[in-house]
Amino acid sequence: MRPTILIVDDEVTNIEIMNAVLEDDYEICFATSGEEALEVARMSMPDLILLDVLMPEIDGYEVCRQLKGDPALVDIPVIFTTALGDQEAEAKGLQMGAIDYVTKPLVPIVVRARVRNHLDMKRMRDELATLAVTDALTGLGNRRRMENQLTREIATLSLRGDALSVIILDVDFFKRFNDIYGHTEGDRCLSMVAAALNRAMLRAGDLAVRYGGEEFACMLPGTSHAEAMETARSILHRIAALGIPHSASDAASYVTVSMGVATAICTPGARPQSWISAADRQLYAAKAAGRNTVNGAEYEPAALMSF
Template identity: 40%
Template sequence: MFNDVDDLSDCKVLLVEDSVINQKIIQVCLADLCDVAVVESGEEAIEYCLQSAPDLILMDWILTGITGLEACKLLQSKPSTANIPVIFVTSNVGESQQEECWDAGAVDFIGKPIVARTLVNRVKTHLKYKKQADLLREYSYVDGLTGVFNRRYFSQEMDRHYRQGQRANTTLSMIILDVDNFKKYNDHYGHLKGDDVLKSVAKVLKHCTRRPLDGAFRYGGEEFAVLLPNTPKEAAFEIAQNIINGLHQLGIEHAESPFDVVTASAGVSSTHTASDPAELIKQADTALYEAKKNGRNRVIEFSPEHEKSI
């Protein structure tokens, strides 16, 4: 896989350097390899990374304000930035200085004065490793059949979005969706056709969840989930209805269904009524049960009254 990662033009390198001359030299050296952003202090570097994490940081040792070493340690201490590789660009290349680089969490260092070929080769190598690691991480979170995220990633994202919503006082909504009469479909048409249905559901989910933070997941079997950060329950209901309608409109034949085509049912919940992630999931599942009980091929929004009817 490493040899296949050749195009690095979409990679972002953050250069943390307060010398204009060194900025120009490094930017020219890397111009044909990747995109380079520049900040002049460790404080700016941390703020930049928290807003939009680069693929690699080239960090000067001596900076105005906090040092490069201190900035690197702070980045390593934050979960959202700890995986960003840092290369120190420094004239301090003695043994003790090298030890300090490693202790701070750096992955490499480049000596000054800068040798263009060394700079390009080091950056290229670490960007390839970073891109490979990102691909492996992505594969481990993606369902192999449908191409949407898997249950493992759902659990991670649920906790993360819930915490962020609590901090920002915004609403996290979720949808749990289940293909109607799916066992009957498999029994009638076979499991290969059933797999095709699940792929079709995933395509509809992706089409209906286009915002960067929205996430579609295969929750298990024929069940899917959608996480919608910063989304009130009314908007989540509308998205769920679009998904249900979109699947129905595909017109996939289902002789064992009262609708004659493949349909799905969905339950919607939001943090408006849920006090923790487990309760949010339970409420969406309860609403899904109500949708099934009331005839399928529909969306039900969770209400406390539903719990009394179970």
């Protein structure tokens, strides 16, 4: 998949020039105003932004400030494009969070080289960031990955007023499992549960993580409560089908899980922890109901904010 570059300039001719320079190697999207740039950035999540400094209403500096203040967009590298060509303007842009400057008239070979270099650096940063949010045992994302991704998805889904569902699940009586079968078998059990969980993530944006210990979580963006409950029941059956013996469980003779599901429409300013807390509450209800089951609820945004 080719990297995506957002070109922002109020002069269409400049966009056409930069597009001609870059279109052979990258997917290009564009905006002709600061306000449009912020909207397109949130919708397309580009890998790099070429941002004109001098624009009417919202100039490039303000766009950059808002990009760097948005948790979902802060890591997107910004290269300013300008005809100003003075050191004070360049310093201001770098202080705002831009990574580089190119001056107009643009020199194609310079633009291509700088874009390529900064995308290579971003790729390396992304790879290191991936290692930092990956659980070493299961290969799933970890708690930090979940929290980071929730923040981004809530920001994106809020623009559409779309739903977000979160599933929290525990392996039932896992301490007893470790006590009887040993920690090596316990690790093997968690790895098998993780693989089954990952196979249940059917949409491109779905995410399964190991949240901690024997606890896992799933994020299902753009998923209704009915669909999320269906996914949870699928997970329940997939893990039961593994047939991992568990002679000390009060729920079954094999390894089972209990699950809580929380769904709500995303609104600006909504906190990721609200979904986690709501799903946790549903998980406790599932455990109280005897485990090896799913409990869930759909929340109004205002009610969710109280968690």
